[in-house]
Amino acid sequence: MKETRTIYLLFLSTGTLLSKAIDLYTKTNLNHVSIAFDKELSEVYSFGRKRPYNPFIGGFVKEAVTEPFFNKSMCAVYELKISNEQYLTLRQHLQMIESMQHLYHYNFIGLFGFFINYEVKRPHAYFCSQFVATMLQEIDLYPKDIRAGLTRPDDLRQWDKLELVYMGALQEYLQLPDKRRNFRLPIRSFFRMS
Template sequence: MGKKIYIILSNTGTLFSKAIGMYTKKELNHASIAFDEELKEMYSFGRKSSHNPFNGGFVKENPVEGLFQRATCAIYECEVTDSEYVRMKRKIHQMEQQKQLYRYNLIGLLFIAINIEMERENAFFCSQFVATIMKECPSSQLQIAPPLAQPHHFEQQSALTLKFKGDLQTYVSSKRKVEQSFHVSSWKKYAFSKVSFM
């Protein structure tokens, strides 16, 4: 049975995001990848601190904190095989274990404007990172090279299905409430079963 991954395109409203938007003419200019619909395992390349836009690299993102609190988003679902899912998670785990080696590929981002691939060792910008991880899924990878990938290219990928568009906090709240409700319901059933046998 296959697995599902999620591609999150977002707009945090920062000056950096607005600057990128002036070039792309698109609303959503940040890309992330997640391995669960509640977005508890969500990864990208971006700023490591919300207060310092120049300190960037590999990050595990929290969609309910910092710059994401007022973000708008589009969330896409993609079905992958079990082996593809494992390969993607393994690749990200390896990067997370050595995250101090990775940095933000600002130069590569600038070279997109003149359509030149600028690959740098251990350096990515957000959509380049997501496109690189997606290369582990032959049927779902972008048709464009990762160093030229922009967030809106994921919107054009037929293997991705749009599941939500709007306020990020609204999405996260709805998904996590469902999860919490399930856990409470399961606990009540367990507690009732224990009482009934006393």
């Protein structure tokens, strides 16, 4: 049997004006997604704000979810089992992007294209769900026939390979003892499940 590793997809709603606007447009919540390599969420990667309180400066980010910007965030944490080979390849991809992050930008044009159902691919530019879908496609996990530039965070949440670990306030999750993070936690009723 092949050795498997676990990664996590973190879905967030930060409650910012931009976040609320996207929620309204998509009729869903938790419209930001990141890849995490540990259940403690100490190593989290995405495309988003480079400066937490400025939505117009974006790109590749290693997110520090313990920063005050995330204090009121709601979240869902899903685990995803992948092969050891996929895990190592994913890490290599992310290390390469991180080492050249000055070349990478937030795909604002692609985000606007998404809103009119037109995929805009730009070199070295992603929005969060486009980035996560692309990374998972590059390790032959997420279906390649799905257009990453038209993938919503909610599309990823609906993916049958993900297993929900937690849904609720991010700060509550971060304060859980390690042992409790090993168990499935009750789903909070204030989230709409789509």
